[in-house]
Structures are given as structure tokens and as C-alpha cells.
Amino acid sequence: MHPGLSHRASCEKTLHNGVPASTPDGAFLGYLGSCIDITHRHEAEEKLRRIPRLLINAQEAERNRIGQELHDDLGQRVVALSIGISHLAQQMDGNDKLAADCANLQQQASAVITDIARLSRQLRPVTLQRLGLPAALQSLCAKSANPDGVVVTFSQYGELKRVVPWIVSIALYRVAQEALRNALAHSGTDRINIDLHIDRTGLAVMITDRGCGFAVEHTTTTGLGLSGMAERMENIGGILKIDSSPGAGVTVTASVSIPEWEPSWT
Template sequence: MKPQPAKNTVSSYIIQAQEQELKRIALELHEGVGQTLYSLYTGMQLIETTVDQSMKGYMEDMTQLMEKTIQEVRLLAVELHPPTLTTLGLLSAMKTYLKLYTSTYGIEVEFNVSGDEVDLPEKERITLFRVCQEALNNIAMHADTTQASITFAWKTEGLFISIHDFGKGFEVETAMKQSTGLASMIERMDLIGGSCSISSKVKDGTAIEFSLPL
């Protein structure tokens, strides 16, 4: 009987295949759709300067709508696969993502870093970006807050990431049974030999801790 691959190996293969597809879509969004929208945006700005007063308000509304759409496409492309993650590293990718995140959701994120960044393998970089992304998306969707913080602590023994929000919180045990996002963070960290802990209290915010041995 042919031996079956381990569950973790299968999960790893699936995630890698998904990441390759996300990278391809992100590139098409950025270089295709994004560039086309920007060309339309600059064209509308030019037209806005030439139309009469009766059309000016309408053109201003359309230009603002186009600008908002471009911003959303940029965020989507970065969410799918930030280009700086491969070229400049994890911290640079997070800084780019947080700027777009704040401008899109209106949530101010305090970003703190201690220690010197270590050049991680691509698989680990992608995993850490994804779990941070999932945690931040949960804040935007469920926390009902305008403030959050994220800390990267590079130490000799490992990388430690803390994400805190000051929102309404939740019952962790109940949420773990209902949220695939929370479970996926734990599974992704497990696949790279790391760990994830989640603590929250109703009306008292949420804290998520990731750790990865170096």
C-alpha cells in the first residue's frame, strides 16, 4: 500500500500553491487593472479642468470615486501578495500594508520594532505576513475600534510579534469554534514551527501573540 503524505505536508503544499496563485493575481491587479485605473484617473482630472461649472461638481465626485477605487485595488493587491515581501523583507512589507490599511479602514496602527531584523526564508516571511494580515483584518471587521498596535521583537531566541486592539473583545472559546480565521493563524504558525496564542475579554480588547524560533 502506497504511504500517505503527512497532514502537515499536504497542508503545506496547498498553502504554497495558493500563494503562487495569489502572487500571480496580485501582479495582474497591480500592473493591469491598477495602471488602467490610474490612467483613467489622470484623464478625468484633466477633463475636470475644462468642463463648465454645471458639470464640475459631478466630475469632482467621479474623480474622488476613481481615487477611492484605486486605493482599494492597491490594498487588495498588497493583501494578495505584497511585492516588497520578496525584495525588501517582512518589516518593509508590513509598513506598506499598514499605510494602506489605515487609509482604507481609518484604524491607526502603532508600529513598534525592537532588535535587528533577520532575513527569514520566503515561506516564513509569507506565513508571518498572512497571520498578521488575518489579525488586522479581524480588527477592522469585528473590533469596532480606531486604534491598534503591532510590535515586532527580534531576539536571539526568536521573533515575537504582538498585535493588540482596544476594541470590544470576544469570548475566545466560543470564537474558536466559529472562526476559521483564528484556526488558520494557529495552523499556519504550526506549519513553520512557530506558535500563536489568542487572548481577549469582552469590552477589553484582544491580544494575539506569534512566536517563531530563529
């Protein structure tokens, strides 16, 4: 495929094919060829390639909006409800049953407030926006809900010396978030590690558990959200790798090169 100039003097994409021509006795005559304008096909392919990224960007914008509304609207209303219940309970002197009912309602309201805050953080990773990827991954580990007592740790290898593009940060964060959710729900492990590796060429995030594992070749991509993770990495030119076998735990590795880092790395 070669860029060419058409009669309209605009840059176009053309596809050239040619074969050598010769006489019956083998003397070379020249080439027979064709030139096809494939500009429109190329533009259509480029648009198709952009669709997944546009969809993911739209999804992130919607997640951010919903997370903001959960925090600013619904969360504050439940807080007000909890305060109202508390004031009501103070007026229940002498009525132990109603006082106990109010206390129970206040506990439920507090649990809802906690759940709303957790969902808002999952939908809208404020730490990622304000402090960057390492802090966001560390916060993700620290705030992971694990009622079974699963230990979730974060380790960083290498230091960030350049700003990570937002599209890279959010992709790696979402992969870590989904892989962590899968490990907590399905692995049966007692420990999960999230490791961030940084070097002069790019980043890699590894999510490792020592649980039951699974046969990768027999697993559908939709069941564990693997297709969504792979698509996120593909959209930033990265790679998603799943290493697992029954009884051997799971390691999810999301890696991406950032070519513009290397020339200015100090």
C-alpha cells in the same frame, strides 16, 4: 518505529512489537515479536502532512498573480480612464453641469485607483519581498485603512542578524494582516499595536488591541479566520496563541523557533 533494511536493501520504516515469553513456572524463554513494514503508511502520512503547506504555497502564488494583474493591468487602465476624464473636463467650458459630472467621475476613478493599490498591496506584499519582515509590518501599520481614526503602531524588539526564511516571513505577515483586519473590523478599539520580538532562537509577532474582547472558548475558529492563522503557524512549526476575554481586548501571538539561527548567532 525503527528504520530497517529490507531484502531490497532500501531504507524502510518498520514497526516492531515484542512481549517476553516464559514457561509455566516463570522461566524466561525469550521474546515473541512481530515486524511490520509500514513504509507505505509512513509515506502516505508524510504526503498528507505536506498538503496544507502545498495549498498555502499555491494560494500565495495565486495571490501574487492577482495582485500583479491588479497593479499592472486594471490599475493602469483606470489611471488612463482618469486622465481621459480630466481632458474631457477641460473641454466643458460654459457647461457647468457636465463639468461637475466630469469632476465627480474623476473623484470616483481616483478612489478606485486607491482601492486597487490597497488590494494589490494586500495580495502581493512587495515590501516583504524586497525589504523583509520588519519593514513590511511597519508598512502594514502605516497603510492600514482606519476611517474611524484608529491608531496602529509598530514596535521592534531585537535586531535581525540572519535572513528570515521566506516561508516564515510570509506566515507571520499573513497572521499579522488577518489579526489587524479583525481588530479594525470587530474590536471597537482606538489603538492597535503590532510588536515584533526577535531573539537568538526565533521570532514572535504580537497583535494587541484594547477593544471589546471576546470569550475565546466560545468562539468558532472559522468566524475570525483563526483556523487559517493557526494552520499557517502549524505548517512552519510555529504556535498561534489567542489571549482575550470580554472587555479586556485581544492579543494574538504568533511565534516560531528557527533552530539554525542559534549556532551562528553573533
